[in-house]
Amino acid sequence: MPMVRTRNVLGGLRVREAMRRQQVLARADETARRGVARMIKFKSDYLLITDDQGAAAGIVTQTDMTGAYYAGLPVETTLGEMMIGPLRCCYLDDPLEDALETMGREQVGQLFVRGADAEKIEGVLTYSDILGLVYRFCRHCRKSRYRMEVEGNGAAPGGEVRVEAVMDPEVNRCDCRIDLIRLMEILTTQGMGAVLLDGSDGRPAGVVSKSDLVIAWYRGVDPTAAAMTIMSRPVQTCHRRDTLTDAIARMLFVDLGRIFVHDADPGEIVGVMSLASAARHRSGTCKACIASRLVA
Structure with a gap:
């Protein structure tokens, strides 16, 4: 009797296929006011904080800023006073499934991606990046409801997740x-x-x-x-x-x-x-x- 195993949508995919290269950077000596303006501009919920040499030093998230607001800190507080570390990271060729599991286990919204040079941040991976990739696969799947509608092949599969x-x-x-x-x-x-x-x-x-x-x-x-x-x-x-x-x-x-x-x-x-x-x-x-x- 043949063995049967299931393969999920992310099986075989690597972090490099879903991550985004653009990073939202700020220096440790900049004020939170400037940092917030940058987050608004790039629609980001984090800032990657760099030191004087441009190397990654830590991260400031919306959670950290909310904590500063609650504590009564002025918005002129420097980002270096608020940042946390070390960064939660993965590598370009890590399985995407593993990265998703790490994000859930560590309860973080993003993983920074390192390449061959472990000191260099190549990009960032978020839940929206992973979902965007999965959504594109679903849209192009031959059994996709969207393709059936466009090609006139009939109704959507009855078992689609609600x-x-x-x-x-x-x-x-x-x-x-x-x-x-x-x-x-x-x-x-x-x-x-x-x-x-x-x-x-x-x-x-x-x-x-x-x-x-x-x-x-x-x-x-x-x-x-x-x-x-x-x-x-x-x-x-x-x-x-x-x-x-x-x-x-x-x-x-x-x-x-x-x-x-x-x-x-x-x-x-x-x-x-x-x-x-x-x-x-x-x-x-x-x-x-x-x-x-x-x-x-």
């Missing part, structure tokens, strides 16, 4: 009048990247993410102000029965770190899905092409 299979049903939400200090405490203690805010009617009114908090710090917003003063809206959502591929596409194209999931009523939020959870799930359970993942 958002409800991946989402986290636990949604952290607060009243939109909560102050930013308390909101930052909730984000920190519960290890979250964003909080859903409810209006006076109990329905979703907006979202405050670490990005919003960093921008508030940059703009000098009083940390005792109500969260509703800086929240992003409208709340970006998808239906629980949407396909995972469709939800991933929306997250990538709109540059979302997470998307909230609703039921029949768009105001009834039943879950949340992050880039990290989507990447970990999509990398190994593509039910639309499961037959092609069986290797005798």
Whole structure:
């Protein structure tokens, strides 16, 4: 009897195939104000900090900046005072599956990529990079629903993964009048990247993410102000029965770190899905092409 094993979507791929070469750099002696401006310009949630010789010295993330805001540090604080290290790294030819596993185990949103010269950073790998690569594979797969629609080959495979299979049903939400200090405490203690805010009617009114908090710090917003003063809206959502591929596409194209999931009523939020959870799930359970993942 032949042995059968499964092969996931990332099988055989290397870090170099998904990583991005562009890095968002800043010097250790620059102020956080300049660093935030650079993060906004490049839509980045981190800065790679370099020393006087241009060598990588550490990293400053949105989490670090949110902590500085909470601690009452001025936005003129130097990045060198805030940076952490050592860098979490992988190598150009590491299996992409291993890198994804490391990101989950270490609970980091990015890995810096080294090449033959271990002292040189060649690029960075994030969850959105991995998802972008997986999405391109799905779009070009011969069993893809998108290709079937374009080529007129019939309906989508019935086994395609739905958002409800991946989402986290636990949604952290607060009243939109909560102050930013308390909101930052909730984000920190519960290890979250964003909080859903409810209006006076109990329905979703907006979202405050670490990005919003960093921008508030940059703009000098009083940390005792109500969260509703800086929240992003409208709340970006998808239906629980949407396909995972469709939800991933929306997250990538709109540059979302997470998307909230609703039921029949768009105001009834039943879950949340992050880039990290989507990447970990999509990398190994593509039910639309499961037959092609069986290797005798």
